[in-house]
Amino acid sequence: MSEQTDVRETLHQYALSAPKTSGVYLWRDDKDIVIYVGKAKSLKNRLSSYFASRRDIKTRILVSRARRLEYIQTDNEYEALLLENNLIKKYKPRYNINLKDGKTYPVLKITNERYPRLYRTRRVQNDGARYFGPFPNVSALDDFLSLVKRSYTLRQCKRLKKQEPCLYFHIGRCSAPCAGKISEQDYQRDIDEIALLLEGDFVQPLAELKNKMQAAAAAREFEKAARIRDGIQAVQVLRGQNTVEDMDPEARDYIGWAAEGALITFTVFKMRGGKVVGRDLYRTESLKDESEVLPEFLIAYYTDPQQIPPHIFVFSGQGHELAEQWFADRFGVQVVITAIPLEEKPASSSTDEAYSDPEAEPHSNYGAVSDAVKAAEPHLNYGAVADTAENSSGNEPPALHKHLAAMPSSVLRRHRAALAMARFNAKEDAARRLKELGDFPAVEELQKVLGLEHPPRRIEGFDIAHLHGKYTVASLISFKDGNPDKKNYRIFRLRKTDGIIDDYTSMREAVARRYTRLVNEGSELPDLIMIDGGIGQVNAAKSILDALELDIPLVGLAEKNEELYRPHVNRPIVLPRRSAALRLLQRVRDETHRFANTRNNRLRSKESLHLVFEQLPHIGAKRAAVLLRSFSSIEKLAAASAEAAASALKITPEQAEEIIAAAGKYMNGTL
Numbered sequence: 198m199s200e201q202t203d204v205r206e207t208l209h210q211y212a213l214s215a216p217k218t219s220g221v222y223l224w225r226d227d228k229d230i231v232i233y234v235g236k237a238k239s240l241k242n243r244l245s246s247y248f249a250s251r252r253d254i255k256t257r258i259l260v261s262r263a264r265r266l267e268y269i270q271t272d273n274e275y276e277a278l279l280l281e282n283n284l285i286k287k288y289k290p291r292y293n294i295n296l297k298d299g300k301t302y303p304v305l306k307i308t309n310e311r312y313p314r315l316y317r318t319r320r321v322q323n324d325g326a327r328y329f330g331p332f333p334n335v336s337a338l339d340d341f342l343s344l345v346k347r348s349y350t351l352r353q354c355k356r357l358k359k360q361e362p363c364l365y366f367h368i369g370r371c372s373a374p375c376a377g378k379i380s381e382q383d384y385q386r387d388i389d390e391i392a393l394l395l396e397g398d399f400v401q402p403l404a405e406l407k408n409k410m411q412a413a414a415a416a417r418e419f420e421k422a423a424r425i426r427d428g429i430q431a432v433q434v435l436r437g438q439n440t441v442e443d444m445d446p447e448a449r450d451y452i453g454w455a456a457e458g459a460l461i462t463f464t465v466f467k468m469r470g471g472k473v474v475g476r477d478l479y480r481t482e483s484l485k486d487e488s489e490v491l492p493e494f495l496i497a498y499y500t501d502p503q504q505i506p507p508h509i510f511v512f513s514g515q516g517h518e519l520a521e522q523w524f525a526d527r528f529g530v531q532v533v534i535t536a537i538p539l540e541e542k543p544a545s546s547s548t549d550e551a552y553s554d555p556e557a558e559p560h561s562n563y564g565a566v567s568d569a570v571k572a573a574e575p576h577l578n579y580g581a582v583a584d585t586a587e588n589s590s591g592n593e594p595p596a597l598h599k600h601l602a603a604m605p606s607s608v609l610r611r612h613r614a615a616l617a618m619a620r621f622n623a624k625e626d627a628a629r630r631l632k633e634l635g636d637f638p639a640v641e642e643l644q645k646v647l648g649l650e651h652p653p654r655r656i657e658g659f660d661i662a663h664l665h666g667k668y669t670v671a672s673l674i675s676f677k678d679g680n681p682d683k684k685n686y687r688i689f690r691l692r693k694t695d696g697i698i699d700d701y702t703s704m705r706e707a708v709a710r711r712y713t714r715l716v717n718e719g720s721e722l723p724d725l726i727m728i729d730g731g732i733g734q735v736n737a738a739k740s741i742l743d744a745l746e747l748d749i750p751l752v753g754l755a756e757k758n759e760e761l762y763r764p765h766v767n768r769p770i771v772l773p774r775r776s777a778a779l780r781l782l783q784r785v786r787d788e789t790h791r792f793a794n795t796r797n798n799r800l801r802s803k804e805s806l807h808l809v810f811e812q813l814p815h816i817g818a819k820r821a822a823v824l825l826r827s828f829s830s831i832e833k834l835a836a837a838s839a840e841a842a843a844s845a846l847k848i849t850p851e852q853a854e855e856i857i858a859a860a861g862k863y864m865n866g867t868l
Contacts, residue, residue: 205248208266212244214632215268216625219277221284222268224259224292231288233259236277240268259292269476270622272614279331287474303338304330305395311381312352312374313388315345329395337431341394344428346370347421348406349387350379394432403432448506451612453619454490457631463494464623466615467506478626495520495534502528510612512620513538537613636679639781643725646770646778647763649750653725654678656781657711659738660729660789661691661703662796669694671707672793675723676785687711688796701737704728708741712749722749727785731755732762739764754786810834813859815852835860 215222217239224233237243247260271277308314309325317338321328332338345351350372353365357375365371372379390402406429413422451466465477479498491511499505505524509532511517517534524532637652644652656676663669675685689710694703708726715722726742726749728734735753742749753762759779760769772779809831810821827845828834834842835857843853 204264205260208260208263209245209248211266212248213241214629215240215244216270217241218270219272219274220268220270221277221280222266223284223288224263224290225265225267226262227264229265231284231290232262233290233292234281234284234288236274236281238274238277240270244268267478270618270625272618272621276618283474303332303335304328305332305338305342307388307392310357312357312384314355315342315351315388315391317342327392329392340427340431344406344425344431345391347424348409348428349391351384351387403429406432447508449508449510450506451510451615451619452491452494453512453616453621453623454494455620455624455627456490457627457636460627460630461490462623462627462630463498464619464626465498466619468615469506476622478622480626480630491517492520492523496523499524502530505530505532507532509534510616511536512616535612537609537616632680636777636781639679639777642776642778643781646761646772646776647725647750647752649725651724653723653750655682655721655723656725656727656785657685657723658727658729658785658789659704659707660786660793661700661707662790662793663694663698663703667695669703670793670796671703672789672796673707673711674785674788674792676781676788679781681788686792688792700730701733704730704734704737705741708738709745712742712745712747716745716747722747724750726751727782727789728753729756729786729789731760732767735762735764752782754782756786759783809863812863813856815846815848815856820846831860831863835863 219236219238220240221234221236222240222244223231226232235243244266247256269280271280303317303319304321305328306316306318307327307329309327347370350370352374353371354363354375359377360375362373362376362378363371366373366376366378372384374381374384394402406425410422410425410429413419413425448470449468451468452463453466454461454463456462461481463477463479463481465479467475467477477498479494481494495509495517505528511534513536517536521532521534524530640652640654643649647653654677658672658674658676660672661669662672669691671689671691673687673689675682689707691703691706693706712722714720726738728738728751730753732753735751739751742751751764754760755762755769758769758771759774760771761782762769810816810824811818816824823845824834827841828837837857839850839853839857842848842856843850846853846856848856
């Protein structure tokens with residue numbers, strides 16, 4: 198195999214391991230020069246497409262000249278677009294279109310005048326004005342400006358001089374400050390409200406706009422209502438979180454880190470001139486606690502005083518005050534290190550991952566992506582500043598709380614968002630490293646703890662999920678070398694305990710069905726079975742293994758105190774909280790939870806929708822099943838044509854129209 202083929206295969210495998218989140222990717226050549234920058238809604242799908250068999254000649258040339266591939270995850274496509282623009286301007290890649298006029302995305306400007314104006318511009322000057330943006334979605338920006346012109350009577354003229362009111366005043370588009378028709382305080386109130394819509398707490402102004410829209414609709418002024426509706430949608434688009442670009446010119450770094458056992462990844466986002474201009478990723482190993490690694494990294498990372506920014510943002514950790522002193526003593530540089538605490542909430546135990554999708558990303562504590570920052574860290578509490586100060590631990594110095602409390606809420610939100618994105622990238626990289634290397638330290642420790650003859654390279658875990666005895670399912674998940682092996686996941690719809698609550702019988706049925714089949718097929722057996730539960734569930738599973746004459750090690754993990762139970766041994770094994778073996782079993786347990794709850798929720802949703810369909814005319818149990826397969830929801834049925842419904846159900850068009858009309862009434866609550 199040639200060197201070129203080896204490189205291509207390495208890049209292809211790296212692309213296949215990328216996450217299914219939005220972001221920016223960089224191709225580098227043999228001199229480590231960036232030759233192409235691109236953005237993607239799904240990094241995995243986009244990067245994998247470069248290696249498809251039928252690609253155009255330009256793509257084949259790009260891949261043939263690439264030697265390294267890297268990516269930066271963002272919270273949404275909006276951020277990816279901005280970051281791509283910044284990186285293209287920084288690196289000027291050979292295969293990107295590089296416009297020479299230096300244009301950037303437009304911003305909104307509120308001028309620094311007695312009666313300010315609001316307008317769109319591409320020039321940001323140090324003139325005391327307030328700038329908002331940038332905004333890649335120009336059409337949404339135009340809709341917003343249209344909303345402002347029709348809802349707020351700001352002045353239209355470029356120069357304010359005393360004169361009689363112009364036509365704009367007479368048609369209700371200007372408050373005529375030039376003629377003294379409005380006080381400075383009232384005018385400023387409108388400006389402040391517009392600023393809140395763009396940055397700040399925009400709930401109240403948005404609610405007032407919605408009231409105006411509803412009032413216009415009630416008065417049958419539908420065009421006016423539609424314009425306000427478009428403006429509201431534009432506000433919501435423009436307010437989409439942007440953590441890769443802002444109007445703050447101060448140089449600053451955001452540092453996030455994550456650990457998987459002894460593996461630690463640090464991510465540093467460099468913000469210069471209000472833009473993310475780079476991301477550094479550093480991998481290391483350490484046995485220190487996560488909260489103690491920050492000072493060591495800061496001292497090792499910042500070695501050039503010219504590259505040290507005046508402000509560094511980190512998550513709460515220990516020793517950052519000592520690092521500030523070290524910067525001053527070693528380099529004579531005054532650096533402010535701000536530790537922003539993010540209070541964690543319990544992560545959801547289920548996600549919308551399909552059982553049949555072996556390519557889905559491994560479950561992790563930081564969950565799936567939602568809007569903006571919460572896409573990166575859904576289990577974090579992004580509350581107000583006062584809540585942060587109240588709920589943070591009392592171990593931090595009072596000056597820290599005072600500093601955060603004095604910070605405007607919109608600014609604090611922006612810093613938290615950037616930190617969350619940094620940690621999101623660090624977590625993903627640490628998880629990928631663990632997947633690539635295998636969690637062998639945890640496997641070896643588990644062998645010693647349980648006294649096993651061989652390392653438990655293959656672990657299977659079971660969990661039971663039900664709702665008051667209904668929709669009972671058992672999940673079977675598989676781990677290999679400490680990582681999820683999703684092609685061997687299974688779900689059992691349990692028959693013996695459907696309608697009753699009996700976890701022991703449910704566990705016996707699931708274990709019996711799984712290992713009876715493996716024995717009959719002569720398939721490979723696991724090295725260890727983990728049961729989510731205590732001694733009762735473990736003994737129930739053991740009785741089935743004994744009946745099948747299988748000698749497979751068995752352990753239970755009781756969630757309340759994280760204790761390990763062996764069959765017929767009442768005294769549990771208690772491992773240290775930082776034990777690698779315990780962490781591995783917790784990952785297995787959490788994955789069985791997630792997988793079982795996901796399927797249980799789907800069964801409940803499917804049955805409830807089945808019952809909804811049966812409330813429609815001419816629909817019984819069999820036809821309800823057909824509707825469920827064909828339309829999947831009552832909303833899609835209501836929007837369907839009579840021909841489509843008639844074809845699916847094999848009924849007359851008149852009956853189909855009656856069914857669709859009833860579906861519409863159900864949605865409106867009038868059925």
